[in-house]
Structures are given as C-alpha cells and as structure tokens.
Amino acid sequence: MTGVEVKVEGLTKSFGRANIWSDVSLTLPPGEVSVLLGPSGTGKSVFLKTLIGLLKPEQGSIVIDGVDLVRCSEAELYEVRKLFGVLFQDGALFGSMNLVDNIAFPLREHTRKSETQIRDIVAEKMEMVGLQGAEGKLPGEISGGMRKRAGLARALVLDPQIVLFDEPDSGLDPVRTAYLNQLIIDLNAQTDATFLIVTHDINSAQTVPDNIGLLYRKHLAMFGPREVLLSSDEPVVAQFLNGRREGPIGMSEEKDAAQAAREMEEAGELEGLPPMKPQLAASPGMPDRAAVHRRRERVDAMLHELPPAAQRAIRESRGEGEQGSAWGPVSDGSTREVARESGYPGDTADTDDRPTDIHPRITDDTPAPPGRHQLSDDDR
Numbered sequence: 495m496t497g498v499e500v501k502v503e504g505l506t507k508s509f510g511r512a513n514i515w516s517d518v519s520l521t522l523p524p525g526e527v528s529v530l531l532g533p534s535g536t537g538k539s540v541f542l543k544t545l546i547g548l549l550k551p552e553q554g555s556i557v558i559d560g561v562d563l564v565r566c567s568e569a570e571l572y573e574v575r576k577l578f579g580v581l582f583q584d585g586a587l588f589g590s591m592n593l594v595d596n597i598a599f600p601l602r603e604h605t606r607k608s609e610t611q612i613r614d615i616v617a618e619k620m621e622m623v624g625l626q627g628a629e630g631k632l633p634g635e636i637s638g639g640m641r642k643r644a645g646l647a648r649a650l651v652l653d654p655q656i657v658l659f660d661e662p663d664s665g666l667d668p669v670r671t672a673y674l675n676q677l678i679i680d681l682n683a684q685t686d687a688t689f690l691i692v693t694h695d696i697n698s699a700q701t702v703p704d705n706i707g708l709l710y711r712k713h714l715a716m717f718g719p720r721e722v723l724l725s726s727d728e729p730v731v732a733q734f735l736n737g738r739r740e741g742p743i744g745m746s747e748e749k750d751a752a753q754a755a756r757e758m759e760e761a762g763e764l765e766g767l768p769p770m771k772p773q774l775a776a777s778p779g780m781p782d783r784a785a786v787h788r789r790r791e792r793v794d795a796m797l798h799e800l801p802p803a804a805q806r807a808i809r810e811s812r813g814e815g816e817q818g819s820a821w822g823p824v825s826d827g828s829t830r831e832v833a834r835e836s837g838y839p840g841d842t843a844d845t846d847d848r849p850t851d852i853h854p855r856i857t858d859d860t861p862a863p864p865g866r867h868q869l870s871d872d873d874r
C-alpha cells in the first residue's frame with residue numbers, strides 16, 4: 495500500500511459571515527508525514543474536517559485519486575472517505591463500548607468481513623499501538639494516553655492511505671509524547687500512508703515531519719520541506735518555535751501591527767530560532783521509510799528555489815555539511831536513550847523498587863516502545 499497525494503487548491507472556508515481561512519493551497523506528497531501548525535482557533539481542526547468532506551468549503555478544490563471532494567457526488571465522497579483514517583482531537587471513542595468494539599466499529603460499518611477476520615485485524619492493530627491486555631476495558635476506565643492510542647488503532651483499522659491526526663500528543667507527558675512520535679514514524683514506515691498531523695508540540699514539529707505548514711492570519715503562511723520553516727527568519731515562526739509572548743501572535747490569535755512593533759522594540763534583540771533537531775528515523779527492525787527516498791528526489795528538484803538557510807540545513811542533514819548521515823534523516827536516538835536509561839515510562843512509578851528490571855514491557859499507559867510493538871509475546 496502506498497499513500498496517495500492530496501492536492502488542495504485555493505480552499506476558502508467560512509461559517510456564515512465569519513471567514514476562517516482563505517485561498518489555502520498545498521500538496522501532501524504521497525506517503526510523507528506533514529505537520530500543520532498554527533495558533534489556537536486558526537482553523538486547523540476545521541481544515542482536517544474539510545479534507546475528509548465533513549465540512550464544505552465555499553471555494554477551491556481537494557483532489558484525491560482524481561476525484562475533487564468539493565464537487566463529487568455523495569457516492570464518490572463515500573468511496574474516497576474509505577481512504578482516510580482520522581484521529582480526532584478528543585479520541586471520539588464510544589463510551590459504552592469496550593476497546594475491541596470501538597476499534598472494530600469501522601470494520602463492521604464499512605466492510606463485510608467475518609467476525610473472525612475482524613477479531614484478527616483488531617488484535618493486530620491493538621498490538622501495533624501497544625494496547626494488548628486492554629481489550630475489554632471501557633474508554634472511561636483507561637488513561638488519556640491509552641484513549642489516544644485506541645483512537646489511533648481505530649483510525650488504522652481500514653488500512654487507510656491517508657491518516658489525519660488532530661493533536662495526537664495533547665495531554666500526554668513528554669516521555670509518552672516521545673514514544674508516540676516514534677510510533678507515528680514507525681507506522682509510516684510500515685504503511686507508507688500519507689500523514690497529516692496537527693500539533694502544538696514544538697518538539698514533535700521539529701522531529702517528526704517531512705513537511706511543515708503554518709496556518710496564520712486566515713492564510714497558510716507557508717508549507718514545504720521541514721527545513722524551510724525550521725530555518726525561516728519570519729518573526730511569527732521564531733515566536734512560535736520559541737513559545738514566547740513577543741511577536742505577532744497575541745492571546746486572541748493576533749495583535750494589531752502597531753502593538754506587535756512596540757513590543758518588539760521594547761524586547762530589544764530577541765533570541766533567534768532554536769537549533770534544528772534531526773528528524774526521527776524508523777526504529778531498528780522496521781522497514782525503511784519509502785517516503786524518505788521519494789522525498790529526497792522531490793526536494794532535490796526544488797532545492798535551488800529554497801531560501802539559502804533551508805538549502806544549508808538540507809545539505810547538513812544529508813551529511814554534506816557538518817553533521818548527519820549521508821542518507822536522509824538522522825535518528826537522534828533520543829527516544830531510544832529514554833528507553834535505555836529509564837526502562838520504560840510505564841515503569842517510572844515503581845522503578846526504584848525494580849532497579850535491575852530494564853526490560854521494556856508494555857503495561858498500563860505505555861505506548862509501544864520503538865521497534866518492539868511487532869514482537870511476539872514470547873519476546874516480552
């Protein structure tokens with residue numbers, strides 16, 4: 495299975511007289527991981543819902559597999575929707591169904607598979623996200639992180655070619671977020687599906703995606719290879735990446751230009767961009783990410799058009815500068831370091847009691863550790 499391209503052109507969405515965003519154009523390259531950033535309320539969730547045809551834009555087109563979702567028939571839309579898996583912002587699980595029934599739901603709704611087949615698929619996806627043992631639990635009986643992973647298993651159950659994640663990391667602690675990020679990269683390596691992730695987590699935005707976009711002031715301010723945004727000298731980018739108050743973004747989304755300029759003057763010389771972090775690679779034992787190879791060719795073709803800082807960053811990441819390997823993204827090993835140093839995040843509460851037990855195990859609220867979620871029970 496290979497992910498499909500999603501081509502968005504000139505998209506405009508309003509609710510009544512309130513315009514949310516206008517003239518949004520971007521292409522999600524097949525099988526690549528893209529992140530969408532933007533201040534709260536800029537319409538990122540609205541964008542995801544528009545992509546799957548839940549909301550109708552007033553203008554523009556969304557072309558997937560040759561079908562324009564904005565203009566197609568209900569029957570065509572129904573077919574195209576089967577390509578999608580969606581992890582909603584709140585997980586959106588049915589409270590009265592246990593995890594197996596929740597995860598099996600799309601299979602029972604959209605396929606004619608037998609109960610035996612459904613059981614096998616659900617078990618496979620639950621293992622992928624490290625939820626074995628929680629089959630009979632109700633959503634109310636598990637932690638927020640487990641609910642996220644159950645939502646993720648449900649999003650994957652129809653083997654989607656496009657997966658949309660709305661803040662998969664919100665409400666998770668930093669260690670679990672690191673495991674979730676590794677899980678996302680590993681899933682991408684295994685499925686080669688096209689991923690779009692909305693996140694507020696700057697570390698995730700720096701280390702997970704191939705491409706980054708920024709929704710700001712009712713427009714898509716930029717979208718392109720990760721290095722472009724991560725090395726951009728736009729004040730709004732620096733403000734976002736540094737998470738600071740001074741800059742064009744205010745509490746109610748945006749400040750007027752005069753106030754922003756006054757603040758910038760008062761703040762004096764502001765810190766620049768944080769140093770660029772290497773992109774996560776798939777865990778050992780995972781297939782190579784096919785998208786990395788395709789992306790290299792794609793980025794090569796546009797390299798000369800990119801800003802000089804982005805070109806430098808891309809060369810460096812390829813080992814043509816001072817750091818990085820000769821081939822695509824480099825794993826910084828940070829999540830693996832966590833696993834090696836502290837055992838497993840689910841174990842943290844009682845690590846003191848078991849100082850010698852460093853064997854990673856999947857317990858309560860623990861995302862599958864890198865490279866381990868495919869292992870059989872015998873390995874644990």
Ligand SMILES: Nc1ncnc2c1ncn2[C@@H]1O[C@H](COP(=O)(O)OP(=O)(O)OP(=O)(O)O)[C@@H](O)[C@H]1O
Pocket residue numbers: 509514532533534535536537538539540541
């Ligand atoms: N169904 C709807 N009807 C009317 N207005 C809506 C609807 N859905 C969203 N909005 C409005 O659209 C705007 C963007 O909302 P959205 O949820 O997409 O923001 P967001 O960027 O996802 O924010 P956050 O980062 O806080 O999740 C908000 O002002 C919201 O009130």
Ligand SMILES: [Mg+2]
Pocket residue numbers: 538539540583660
């Ligand atoms: Mg949202």
